[in-house]
Amino acid sequence: MLICKMNLNNLVSGISTGTPLMLNIKKPRKWLPDKLHTVVAYKIVTRGDIAYIFVYDNEPEYVYRDLSDPNSFTHSFQYATFNLKSKEFDYGGYNKFLVAQAKKLPWE
Numbered sequence: 001m002l003i004c005k006m007n008l009n010n011l012v013s014g015i016s017t018g019t020p021l022m023l024n025i026k027k028p029r030k031w032l033p034d035k036l037h038t039v040v041a042y043k044i045v046t047r048g049d050i051a052y053i054f055v056y057d058n059e060p061e062y063v064y065r066d067l068s069d070p071n072s073f074t075h076s077f078q079y080a081t082f083n084l085k086s087k088e089f090d091y092g093g094y095n096k097f098l099v100a101q102a103k104k105l106p107w108e
Helices: 002-016
Strands: 021-027 035-047 050-056 079-083 096-101
Touching: 002 021, 002 035, 002 096
Parallel strands: none
Antiparallel strands: 021 035, 021 096, 035 050, 050 079
């Protein structure tokens, strides 16, 4: 979990300078290889011990949001959560992440 904390710091510092960053995320599966996915993080909002990481996901899975929960954002925003105390990351079952800065393609 220390790698997540280190990457959360990288994510916060990158986003605070206006740099969207890629989150390479991993979902463990029992009988199949782990599922890998990439999203783009563009904003972080902290409420109490939870950091909400807003992401752009071009292939979102359905994630149930309890709209009666006052701490739940509307279903129109895709976001991951990072518990600052327990160091647990979650994005619809994805529970590990690495931060990577996007680089321009050679022809750009």
